[in-house]
Amino acid sequence: MLASFDTHIFWEALTSRPYWHGALLALELTLVSLAAACVLGFFLALGRSSRFRWVRALVFFYNWIFRATPTLLQLLFIWNGLPQIWSTFASDWFKPFLAAFIALSLNEAAYMSEIIRAGLLSVDPGQELAGRALGMTRPRILRRVIVPQAVRIIIPPTGNEFITLLKLTSLASVISLHELLTASQVRGAADFRYAESYAAATVYYLVIVSVLMAIQAQLERRFTWSSAGRKRRAPVPAVAHDAR
């Protein structure tokens, strides 16, 4: 049965422009969405422990809505539902990449906020106390003491979220974003060599995730606070998150 797998076609698909472009597009979408999600998620995390009740309620609702509904539904709502309500979203400027970026960022922010919150909570409260005793203001304490320590905790689960997000970009194929999955589908439909077409796409996903894992390992080492020796610490367990 393996005789039916044409490595020449596989290689040709692997090195073809639509695949290469599609993979870059998927990676680009993942990176910008994750970045935006981290920023928004940080403020959502802070909002969860706000003094104001309405802020806490707002954050709760946000997380509730975006975690409880399928990402695909959110994506389709933004692409097909919005123009129905407000016709400006039917114009040329609202491209599939932009729509996917918005949907994925908003969605991912809800998950990141929980991860970041857990990270902030994991920092010993004595750290903030000592900072205040020195006369530091809260924003400064956050920046210099708490966030760096929280970052160490949130690196592993964030790496996880990157991987999830990369796979979610394939959903954007249904709103006409010509990313990696689309490339493999079109290729397969053109000459019916499905195994080769899909295998080539798989390789790209694998490579991207492997590079991420290497970067994550580097980052984790950088945030280990012991001098020159950088001895191996026990791995920090990733915070569990809901499946999509």
Added chain:
Amino acid sequence: MNDPVLRAAGVHKSYDGLEVLRGVSIEVGRGEVKVIIGPSGSGKSTLLRCLALLEPIDSGSVQLEGDELSALREKELAPHRSEVGMVFQRFNLFQNMTALANVMCGLVEVRRLKKREARERAREFLDRVGLADKADNYPEELSGGQQQRVAIARALVMRPKAMLFDEPTSALDVELVREVLDVMEGLARDGMTMVVVSHELRFAHSVASSILMMDEGKVIEEAPPDRFFSAPSHERTKRFLALVE
């Protein structure tokens, strides 16, 4: 300069409906070392945190060199806090910074000193507590006694008007207690105004100007060490001393 460095008058404080401080008054003059002892739950740590301006009080007043500070809002309090140094039972060194960076932190972030100048001053104070060679180590690489000494240097480098110690040796292994107490005794000899919550009675006896006994949210006795230990007037003081001796 007739005002005492630190003064608390008639301080009341409650947590979640439980009254922890029931009208506490204390005055600490320049160069005085006051040691507070008492059973757990008596409000000693809370009093210390109020003096450090870390906790708001319900009524009464807290004054630093005559300035009424208890009514100030959070934002205005921050700079004043740096004038009162605080050392915690669990050291609370910043885990993500080296010993040197810890000591520099207050100078850079609060006093807005340039890094170079801050580094020099920080080295000087690390040396004073005998840890110049540990400047580039992270807290997790230091023993408890070393960490506490760094914490003391971190507070001292700000040139505070008074230093507060909340059970500074309670979390230390027995053999590490001496090195910290030595530093504290040195500070006292140099004329630092100090308030110490501690169980180290021999230290108290040798260094304190007076000793206060707290119980159930009130100061029930204050006396110079000789009189306090040999002839305590209060019944509860006698009982407590008998337990701790």
Added chain:
Amino acid sequence: MKRYIGPLGILAALIAALAVVGTVTAASPVKGSFKYCSDPTFPPMEYKTTAGKAIGFDIDLANAIAKYWKVKAKFVQTAFSGLLPGLAAKRCTVVISGIFVTPDRVKQFPAVSYMRSHRALVVQAGNPKRIKGPNDLSGKTVAVQAATKYEEYLKALNDQFKAAGKPQFTLQSYPGDTDAVGQLIVGRADAVLTQDTSGAFQKKQNPGKLAIAYLFPESDAFGIYYRKGDTKLGAGLKTAIKQLKKNGTLRKLAAKHQIPVSNVK
């Protein structure tokens, strides 16, 4: 009397034999039932009611063939791009899904054609972007069902525009034909390339919103695809279609779904 029992008996046996032979001529190449893959996003050939039931010309055709063979037809919903892979993977016996017979497809899977029709450019009612033919698509936004021959054609057209120095159109591809038409209704797309059958249906479904701007002169054939090794099945399909055309079943079905009867000649 006794003299007639013999010949009468032989006559009875002959009649019985003839009856059996008679039914054998409509013999089914499949036993009991067969599965057919179809993507119900291409009305009126196959689509779903709001209640989620699959209906359409192809569903009726499958059932008509099944009736002819005296077996049952089972509908297997499959996305368009998964139809032929599904056939290869033996998830179904045939594909009946408004899918064209084209040389490159037939190389892998033989097909029996059953209907001809024309491609169409569907636009918003009133044709606001003045699209009179494929050349007018230059610089517009065109939506299409993904992985179809329509998409291939449009991509080639875009390349032609580029070579000729004309502005290309933005090509958006969606999972279903209905999704592509949806973009017209929402106002995002200026035109959709699809089949006249689909265009006519959508126009009727959305009165006043759509129009057919252009009908391609060439016609395409819809075909039933099956696997290469199933020669008996292929022969059976050819016979069945021939019969259904002859006895007017196809004409009736076309009329039922408002498809021009000439398409099923």
